[in-house]
Amino acid sequence: EDESVIAALVVFMDKLVPGSMQNSPNWGWNTSSDPCINKWVGISCDKDNIRVKKIVLDNLNLSGTLDFESVCKVSDLLVLSVNFNNISSHVQQQISNCKRLTHLYLSGNKFSGHLPDSITNLPNVKRLFLSNNMLTGQLPDFSKTTGLLSFFAQNNQFTGQLPRFDYRQLDGFSVANNDFSGPMPDDAGRFDASSFAGNPKLCGKQLAVQCPVKKDNKSVKFRTFVIYSGYVVVGLIFVVLIGLLAFRKKKKEQEDVKIDASMKNGSDSGKSSESKNSRARSEFSTTSVESGGISSSMVLLPGLKFEDFLRAPAELIGRGRHGSLYKVKPDNGVTFVVKRIKDWMISKDEFRKRLQKIVEIKHPNVLPVVAYYCSKQEKLLVYEFQQNGSLFRLLHGSQNGQTFDWGSRLSFASGMASALAFMHRELQTDLIPHGNLKSSNILFKNNMEPCISEYGLMSSDHHELDLTNDKATTAFNVDVYAFGVVLLELLTGKPVQHNGSSLAKWVTSVVKEEWTVEVFDKALIAEGASEERMVVLLQVALKCVNILTPLVMSDVAAMILSLKEEEDRSMTSSSDP
Numbered sequence: 168e169d170e171s172v173i174a175a176l177v178v179f180m181d182k183l184v185p186g187s188m189q190n191s192p193n194w195g196w197n198t199s200s201d202p203c204i205n206k207w208v209g210i211s212c213d214k215d216n217i218r219v220k221k222i223v224l225d226n227l228n229l230s231g232t233l234d235f236e237s238v239c240k241v242s243d244l245l246v247l248s249v250n251f252n253n254i255s256s257h258v259q260q261q262i263s264n265c266k267r268l269t270h271l272y273l274s275g276n277k278f279s280g281h282l283p284d285s286i287t288n289l290p291n292v293k294r295l296f297l298s299n300n301m302l303t304g305q306l307p308d309f310s311k312t313t314g315l316l317s318f319f320a321q322n323n324q325f326t327g328q329l330p331r332f333d334y335r336q337l338d339g340f341s342v343a344n345n346d347f348s349g350p351m352p353d354d355a356g357r358f359d360a361s362s363f364a365g366n367p368k369l370c371g372k373q374l375a376v377q378c379p380v381k382k383d384n385k386s387v388k389f390r391t392f393v394i395y396s397g398y399v400v401v402g403l404i405f406v407v408l409i410g411l412l413a414f415r416k417k418k419k420e421q422e423d424v425k426i427d428a429s430m431k432n433g434s435d436s437g438k439s440s441e442s443k444n445s446r447a448r449s450e451f452s453t454t455s456v457e458s459g460g461i462s463s464s465m466v467l468l469p470g471l472k473f474e475d476f477l478r479a480p481a482e483l484i485g486r487g488r489h490g491s492l493y494k495v496k497p498d499n500g501v502t503f504v505v506k507r508i509k510d511w512m513i514s515k516d517e518f519r520k521r522l523q524k525i526v527e528i529k530h531p532n533v534l535p536v537v538a539y540y541c542s543k544q545e546k547l548l549v550y551e552f553q554q555n556g557s558l559f560r561l562l563h564g565s566q567n568g569q570t571f572d573w574g575s576r577l578s579f580a581s582g583m584a585s586a587l588a589f590m591h592r593e594l595q596t597d598l599i600p601h602g603n604l605k606s607s608n609i610l611f612k613n614n615m616e617p618c619i620s621e622y623g624l625m626s627s628d629h630h631e632l633d634l635t636n637d638k639a640t641t642a643f644n645v646d647v648y649a650f651g652v653v654l655l656e657l658l659t660g661k662p663v664q665h666n667g668s669s670l671a672k673w674v675t676s677v678v679k680e681e682w683t684v685e686v687f688d689k690a691l692i693a694e695g696a697s698e699e700r701m702v703v704l705l706q707v708a709l710k711c712v713n714i715l716t717p718l719v720m721s722d723v724a725a726m727i728l729s730l731k732e733e734e735d736r737s738m739t740s741s742s743d744p
């Protein structure tokens with residue numbers, strides 16, 4: 168980095184008080200080293216290791232003030248994250264100097280005072296997290312901040328009327344638990360009452376307080392006229408809608424035929440299905456690997472023509488809440504599964520962008536997407552079929568004498584945690600969590616190595632856990648919770664109902680009664696697994712499912728890794744005579 172930027176960063180950190188952190192050997196943050204080359208804590212740089220791109224200083228017990236003027240001198244800064252610290256300053260108007268900033272996370276601090284108007288002038292900002300602070304005053308007008316995708320400001324002390332937002336763009340929003348007043352803005356039905364709750368002076372249809380009906384006795388005649396012309400307009404709209412619906416239904420039927428035919432017809436399909444498929448096929452085949460593929464509808468499987476794929480016989484093997492799963496075996500030998508996602512309100516472009524991000528990131532324990540397709544009606548994902556089944560099947564299925572001993576379960580847990588932590592790190596800027604982690608989405612590869620499947624397929628509106636009103640409002644908490652439930656399944660051998668909260672509750676209650684040993688899988692007890700270490704893993708699991716004390720995946724992974732190392736050490740020492 169430039170000397171001037173280094174100096175600005177040091178000034179920025181001088182105003183924050185990092186407590187004992189700065190004594191750690193790799194802390195950095197001084198003028199005699201380089202933030203990229205010497206890897207200062209919390210700094211990430213571009214791939215040439217020259218420019219600082221991200222500053223992530225979450226959960227470091229920082230206090231003092233955040234000097235936006237200094238930090239915004241880092242001209243390439245994309246992400247600034249200081250969640251869950253003790254910073255007590257204003258959000259200064261110089262924030263708008265951070266011209267390239269896309270993600271700003273200030274949640275869980277003691278920021279106070281008004282938000283400066285200049286915050287709405289950040290031209291590239293996508294995610295703004297301000298929740299759990301002590302911010303006051305009116306919110307500036309964000310309606311022109313195009314590109315904003317999430318806005319979280321719950322648990323502050325904001326007042327006044329809610330300004331307009333471009334709600335159609337937003338995928339996450341909450342202003343709950345503030346002191347806003349007046350009518351709830353028309354969010355076009357995008358967010359439910361929980362995003363606005365806890366503002367006693369806010370009124371609206373979905374809220375506890377209804378807005379007063381304005382009594383205007385000036386002109387009854389005019390009102391009658393308006394009402395009648397209203398009826399006429401509604402009538403007209405109705406007719407047009409019926410027409411549109413009929414038209415769309417017809418179109419949809421055609422589309423369904425197209426997809427169903429492509430999914431279900433065997434390779435011996437006759438001429439008629441050929442012609443039904445022809446549109447779909449031409450759409451797919453406009454994509455070729457040489458043409459770069461990614462921007463078009465389908466990203467192809469290398470070495471496999473999509474025509475073969477469409478003609479291959481397909482067998483429905485699962486119908487989950489989020490879609491159906493088909494097993495497809497084209498002639499070339501490899502078997503695939505196709506996930507057909509239903510009800511995902513995401514635009515084609517967004518879907519494509521999201522998938523591009525996901526396929527870019529590879530980890531040996533994450534099942535890669537081999538192809539994806541998106542049209543208005545259909546979202547399809549293709550993976551290789553894994554014949555060894557899932558963790559769910561291994562734990563709860565009728566296995567033929569297959570054992571899953573403590574050592575293997577611990578290695579499994581450690582591997583999964585570090586894979587998930589890796590994905591979170593790589594997708595931190597894009598805020599793409601797995602979103603639907605569970606034991607049936609963890610599969611075993613041919614070598615019995617586990618791999619996480621269906622990463623990132625669920626948008627936030629699919630989550631059952633509503634964490635938005637909670638202290639821990641970051642996208643990735645959902646996965647930490649879900650991972651905790653997977654750990655509980657591993658430890659108890661019991662299956663999960665609903666979203667895992669009942670299993671978590673049961674375990675918590677048993678542990679409270681100090682019957683901890685009762686929760687463990689009988690097979691583990693019988694095997695003579697170390698109770699002490701099982702209890703440690705249980706504590707990690709319970710921390711993950713406790714949404715009041717948010718953990719990040721990298722911490723979870725570190726805890727499990729050190730437990731595993733302890734286990735490995737004990738194995739080598741106990742094998743000594």
Ligand SMILES: Nc1ncnc2c1ncn2[C@@H]1O[C@H](COP(=O)(O)OP(=O)(O)OP(=O)(O)O)[C@@H](O)[C@H]1O
Pocket residue numbers: 484485486487488489490491492504550551552553554556557603607608610620621
């Ligand atoms: N690539 C794969 N290879 C082999 N089996 C798979 C693969 N992907 C999923 N499965 C298995 O197929 C079954 C159905 O999967 P599906 O994803 O449709 O259901 P689900 O995970 O229970 O529900 P959902 O993901 O919709 O919440 C599950 O038992 C799952 O473990």
